[in-house]
Structure formats: C-alpha cells, structure tokens
Amino acid sequence: MKLIRGYPAYMRESIEHVEKTRPRRMKEKYRTLSIEEREELLRKYHPDYKPGTKRPLKIGPSKGMIAPHEVIDLLEAHPIVKPEDVNLDEIDIDVDLLIIGGGGAGMTAALWALEEGLKPEDILIVTKLRLGDSNSIMSQGGVQAADRPPDSPIRHFIDIVGGGHFTNDRRLVKILTMTAPYMMAWLERLGLMFDKDEEGNMLELWGGGTSIRRMHSCKDYTGMEIVRVLRDEVRNRQVPCLEFTSAVELLTDEEEDRVVGAVLLNMESQQYYVARAKATILATGGFGRIHIQGYPTTNHYGATMDGVVLAYHVGARLRDLDATQYHPTGAAYPEQIVGLLVTEKVRGAGAQVVNRHGEQFVFPLEPRDVEAAAIIRECWDRNNGVETPTGMRGVWLDTPMIEELRGRGAFKRMFPAIHKMYSRVGIDPAQDPVLVFPTLHYMNGGIIIDEKAQTTVKGLFAAGETTGGVHGKNRLMGNSILDYLVFGRIAGIHAARFAKHTSPGKPSLKHVIKYEEMLKAAGIETDRRSPVLLPDYRGERVLARRIEIL
C-alpha cells in the first residue's frame, strides 16, 4: 500500500477535513456532560457494560464479586505451586521484608523501609523482569498534587471521588491528597527533573476530570524519569534485588493466619526458592497483559495480575475488579504501535478529539471512562470513525493544534516520546493528526488495603496498581503515580514496623490445599493454572506444531 507521509490516500482525505475545520475549532469549546449524561453514555457504550463479558466469582472471601471473565478465570484456577513439589524445610532466603515487584510502588517501599530503620540486607526486592521494567516506567503524562492556591487537597479529593463515581475508599483518598505535596518535595530532593519555570515553580497542566491545572510532569517521560531516579537511589542504597525472579505463591504460617514470605521462581532456570520474610509487600502492578475482552494494551510485558491472584490464594479480600480502565487514546494506526499510549497530556495541552469529518463530538477532557465511551460510540454506533487497513476504527487526535496554540516546535518539545514513536513509523504528529481508539490501560480495583497499606491478611501489605479503593471504579490521570508514591511509602514504613515486632514464621502452603478444596467444592473443573507470569504471543502455527521436549 502506498503511504503519503505515513497515511494511505483515503485516510489523507479525512485528514483534509480535519485541517479544514481546524481554524474554526480552535475557538470552539465542546460542552462537558452532566452526571446523568455521563452515566447514560457509560451504560450504553463503555466496554465494562458490554453484556456477556463478566461473571460472578464462585469462591473465596470475595465470592459473588463480578469481574471480567479473564479475571475470574485466573482466580478460579489451580495455583501453579503444588505443595508436594516444594521443600519448605530448606529456607533459601531469610529477610525481614520481602518486596514483590520492582516498579514504582516496590522501589518507593524499599526506600522508605530504609528510612524506618531496616538495613538494606534485611530487605529483598524480587521482580519478574529487570528492576524498573514495569508500568511505572511507561507513564507519560504526569502526576497530580494540589500544591498551590487556589487549588487545595480538598479540591483534589472532590475531583477524585467524582471521577471514581463516588465509590472510592474516602479514607485512602484523604491520605493520597494530603500526602501528595510531600511526595513532590521528596522527588525534588532525590533530584527529579520536574518541568518548572525559572523560579522553580511547577508547570502544571490539565488532566481529564480535574477542575484545575494540577498535573506535574517531566515532558512526556514522567514515569521514566521517576523510575530512573528511584532505581538509581535503590542501587545507591544497595538494597538487594533479584531480577527475573517471580513470586509464584505466598507462604503462610503453619499455625497462624499470616503471610511469612513467598515461593519464588527463577524465570530463566525455573528453579524455585523458598523466601521467608517477617513482612511481605505486594507491589506487582496491573493486568493489561491478560487482555480483557481481547483489547490491546498500553501495559508492560509482565502486567498479568499476579499480585491479586497470590493475595486471593491466602484469603485477602478484593474490590472493584468489575471496573476496567480503557485509556481513551491508544494508537489505532499503524499496526506496529496499536494499543500504545498517546498520553492524555496531549489533550491537556489543547488537542481536540474529532471524527472523520473533522468535527468534535466530546469535550476532550471528560473522565477517562466517559471519554472512551464517547469515542466507541462515535466509531461503532454513529459510524463516524476512520477505518484502518486492518479493520480497526479510530478517531483523530488533532495534535497539530498544539503547534498552533503554543508555537512551532512545541509538540516535539513537550512530547518527545510520542513524537519519536510516530516518527519511527513515518508520521509527524506536529503536522498531521494521529488516529486513536481506547486501549486497555489500568486495573481500577484490586486488593483491599487499609490506611497502613495492610491487606485483610496479617503480615501482607500491598501498594500501587495491585490495590483497590483509592480510585474507586475509575482512576483519573496522574493519580496512580501518586498512588504508588504515597502508598508505596506507607507500605514500606508500616511493613518495616511490623517486621521489627514480629518473629519469623514457620512457612507452609496450607492455604494452597484449602484453595484446591474450595475449587472442588464449587464444582470448578479446569486445567487453568495461575498466576500466569507472562503472556504468550508466539504465532499460532508455531504453537500448534509444538512438541515439548527440551
């Protein structure tokens, strides 16, 4: 197919409409929806409401919880660790604090456990890929903190609970918003390169669902900059870390109902290790790679919901997993980058969302679920989307508006990562709009925690995307970086305190036996096993002809 500056001729025709309407649209402001209008749009068009995509969970303490089939499938599955295969008498690793997951939450927890007095050698971080390979390193747009008038933690709080449709755990939202400025100062002290003016004031932008500019960023590499700095600091403080090592099951005390470590798997040799710990933190992130409803995702390779599965095996309670976040603007074209994120900051900086005729159909900064639903409606109900050569549909994100609004070169300066991603496939987003469609982005729900980041099971703490409650049924942009900073810190502090006053347990896998019994009692017959650790993208023909020998 012949491409003209990255697009086939028929897509170029639609781009011409976008260009034609642009001068008029520059002055046009699309109205925001009322709460009722939002609800109706969601009910009709958001993927969460699609019939036949969910079912209630049949077993365990959160029995009855409705969630997507893909989530329930992993919870109604056999644990991959069989008690008879593991020798628990030999303890390979013995630490005060075991941190599972080396993303933002895990690294923040480690640094604050040190502040609380644990020695580096008393801590171990285990992580599935390399330290920092995570959703955290991918975040682009920014982090919210209400840190200057007329904004306030109160306003931040109200925006969050409204965005979450009033389902949030408000105690956690209070902590989140009241600690936010403090975490910004912490990052400054670690040497983070925030976007600032000459006086050192933070440059703050709009985010979807916020009522004031409150987004702090480091160009569109916010997550990468934070993770680079946290990782450098973790290495400076010499906290031990085992890379390519996954937690595959937790350990519980033989007598007491508490978590006392985990069974780890060396991803390369497939050897297991028994790791005993006085306190354990789950910081394993989200679930994009289980592809809810088959959606492409923005998430990193290891985002397979392991933490939720492990926590549920030991009886921790879960919430809000019925609500999945689809980011409104994932790349829909070309194939190489389908599903990858085009940060909301692009809309925050002034780009509108328009259909194939070049007309707006939604306010660009509605909360994410509302924005996504509006785009789905425009493409599949009103037939106003642009069809790609592979049969996907999308709408235009009018990126050249940013050049018009902020001067030539502004797009590349503000969005080097997005600019690079598109240049590599022959598209210049400063000149041409880009085609977008919702993509699977964030696990709104997860493991229930309290104000000390404790789960409902003793000895087990959790922080970051693997938890639920802070964001209720819909997270707003910029609040999950904040979430892993605030609750990573709290988990680190309280897990360290807990460890200091606890004696090591006697590891057992009794909960696995119990889980198997529950599966049986509920009549669940399946060969599914979980956690799954990594997705499998090998070609179908290869898999069909595969003989497992080596």
Add this chain to the structure above:
Amino acid sequence: MYHNRDRLPLEANDLPEETEGRGETVRIYIMGKEYRVPAGLTIMKAMEYAGYRFIRGAGCRGGFCGACATVYRKEGDYKLYTDLACQKTVEDGMYLVQLPFVPANKAVYDIEELRPEPNILLRFYPEIARCVSCNTCTKACPQDIEVMYAIQHALRGEIERVANMTFDCIQCGLCTIRCPAEIPHYHVFQLARRIYGRYILKPARHVRERIKEIESGKYDQEMDKLLTVSVEELKRIYENRGRIEE
C-alpha cells in the same frame, strides 16, 4: 487466554494472525537463522511470530525501558545498526541479535553529599576522559541523543547541559557496548541529571508552603467532613465545585 478469539469484540487485536492473510512477508534472520514473517511487524512481534517467547529482551514493549536493545545488519550493507525491537519495523534481509544486558559499572554515591561542582562527573567516572570523539555512541543511540557531545560537555563539567540533552535516555546501553573508550554513558548522564534536579533546578516554594499548611491542620476539618457526608451530598459538592481556569 489471549488466543481465545471468540471474545474479541472489535477485532482490534492479534496482529500476527491477521496480517498473515494479507500475504506480504519479509525474510529476517534471527541470530543467523532464516524466518519468513509478515511485513509491518515490529522486530519484537516478528520474533514472537516466529516462535520466540521472551523472558529477557522485552520489558515495557513501548519504547520506554531499553530492555529490547537490538543490533542488526542488512544484506549487502556493511553497517552495523542498532534500535529497539519493540519500536523498529522489520525489513527484508535483517540479521538480528538482541542485547538484553549490558555490563556497566555504576558509581555509588549519597546524593545529599554531592555538590554541583564542575569536576564531579569526572570524579565519579574518570573514564570519560578517555573519549576519542569517534561518535560511535551517537550513531548507536535509538533515542537520537547527541551522546558524544554530551560526554564532551560532561568532561567540561557542564552539568545542566548534559542533564537537558540526555533527558530522553532510556538507558538501553547501546552506546556503552559500542564505545571504544569503555565509558558507561548512561550512568554518567543519570548522575548529571540527579545533580541538576537536586541542586541546580530551584525547589518549588509553593510546594513547601502547601506542606506547611497541611501540617498546620488547615484542611483537617473540611477533609473530615468529606469523609462522612452522604454520597448525595458529595455529588452535590462535586457538581458545584466549578472549573478554575487560570
């Protein structure tokens, strides 16, 4: 799970199988072995299509982590190219190998004890003085950073410049593995950026002031009220909060 195709609602997914029908393919050589793969895939997806399942060599899959550093040559072309497997589209006749790990020593330091002195980068990384200005590092960089110039600025102690020009570094290590002077560029740059962020960029005064306000209890009462009001009341507060456009 991912292969369960009856649940795909929007046919938005599963690139390899869908491209298969369209016929257009290219030959690639994965560590010397030939495979035919659909055109238009990234190197990463093409390798998976061919039957590889990554443990190393794939991280973010979006161009942010540097886990997928790849080196390749093309048939009939003497040049050695470098790029990111998750971002680069396959081309006919590519000979590929991944570089999932780069050994490079990182200096250990206490950020609180550093100062933005001109010689500080040199002190922690004396090897930057060995740069022979061959520009190989710049050519290797998938992020288009002027790596050689950054090293030259580092040598002259221009911390601010180094910090800003290396901001897009994803620490893939491709520069480092190619450098004849054995410089661990990305660690040097990290140090420069942290010193810049900590000591040269001014701290935000408004953040400190806000922390003081919070600590003084300014918001406690209103916050506690918000914890207990009914959802109806909360909805009302939300609808009436207004947008503040500055």
